[in-house]
Amino acid sequence: MRRFLPPTRSLPCALVCTAALLIVTACSSSDDSGTTAPSGGYAVGDEPFAVKAATSILAQGGSAADAATAMFFTLSVTYPVAAGLGGGGICVVHDQATGRNEVFNFLARDTASQGAFAIPGNVAGFAALQAAYGNMPWQRDVSPAEQYAATGFPISSALSDRLGSAQDVVRLDAGLAREFLNESGAVRPAGQIATNTDLASTLAAIRVGGADAFYRGNIAAKISGYTSTQNGAISIAELANYQVHREMPRVVALGGELGYLPPEQIGAGAFAGTLLSRLVDSEGNIVTGDHVATATASATKAALDQFGISELPRDLGATGFAVVDNSGQAVSCAVTLDGPFGSGHTVPGTGITLARSPSSGQTGIAAAFLTPALATDGQGGSVMLAGAGAGGPNGTAAIAYALLRLARGVDMTQPDSVRSTGIAPYDTVNVITCQGGICATLPDPQAHGLGAAAGNVTGAQ
DSSP: OOOOOOTTSSSOOOOEEEETOOEEEOOEEEOTTSOEEESSEEEEESOHHHHHHHHHHHHTTOOHHHHHHHHHHHHHHHOTTTOOTBOEEEEEEEETTTTEEEEEEEOOEEOTTOOSBEEOOHHHHHHHHHHHHOOSOHHHHHHHHHHHHHHOEEOOHHHHHHHHHTHHHHHTOHHHHHHHBOTTSOBOOTTSEEOOHHHHHHHHHHHHHTTHHHHSSHHHHHHHHHHHTTTOOOOHHHHHTOOOEEEOOEEEEETTEEEEEOOTTSHHHHHHHHHHHTTBOTTSOBOSTTOHHHHHHHHHHHHHHHTTOOOOOSOOOEEEEEEEETTSOEEEEEEEOSSTTTTSOEETTTTEEBOBOTTSSGGGGGGGGOEEEEEESSTTOOEEEEEEEESSHHHHHHHHHHHHHHHTTOOTTSTTSSOOOTTSTTOEEEEEEEETTEEEEEOOTTSOOEEEEEOOOTTOO
């Protein structure tokens, strides 16, 4: 555990990163309402390079929305097994300055042809998020990902682990094989450099032209042309007409706190809400007794039974992350490709691996287990938790467990504050908690993720 000096001391807070390690900091400042917020901010996720990209944006003065955008685009390069330009997702936002709470729903959607591929939503979703809540130039948020794709990055332990289990998918796609297989046809191990110049060119176009560069013009034509030859056509009109849905979150009373989840009309909101309804009554009273972990496990099993889910693939191709900035703005996101590397088809010349259709087999249920969540200290209060579960029902259960412990007044800045997802290796949970002026980043204890604190570098020596 590391502690940092408050900003009133002579030494500024520096950027601090550590893999799979709790970070606690008392580095905070007071806003006009008297609440405390981190100096610079915090980020947490499943892949270290993406988290570092987010904290770099925070350290430059970017908002949580800017940092979350940078994290997603970097994940599309450094963690493409679960996050990609061809996929979709959900973000929950709390903006302390305005008191607004909302959900951005940009899940990948079925085509009219009901083919093997989904209409991508991630680029439109993060463009909408950044336009609404970002304070930096869009280009700066996309640039870290473009640089990683163009110049290369060392394969992290997080990616290496999932490459091993998805190697059959990698071998069947020319683009993935070129990036992640060595000359002997084996998966590249952690530490080896991977590059994707086609993806770098696509990201450069998005950096310059925004989401329109993806959904219209040359990139859209390549996506449509390729999919039409693969019995799963995504039409140019379907790409051009993709719309992000901005919705009110599902609000759950949790003792004196309020939890914010995807709305119940989204599968993710329906599953998480059903699970929580077995743990918290309509008045916000926790009904688990003293055994929160056991009650959460039982509620998860009951929710799965209610939805008729008895068996799931080992890897649903999903990941979740969260960011809190120094204004108290918080963003929690979860994204999926509906299977590891999605459909396993990369559009030639673009580096874009397309998500599997949501209606195609068991992996299509991945979106139901995306659980971005926020919790505040009452109506209009400061953020106490920002986190996301993804990859399966255990990720949702881990978020529920964290929310219940927070509502009970448990100190959530300790290393055991977040329950591991356990037997499901790619169900992960990543959480930031803030209590009493102290914030902690809590990456999944059974994964290879990263929690990081970004100091405000303005005036640093």
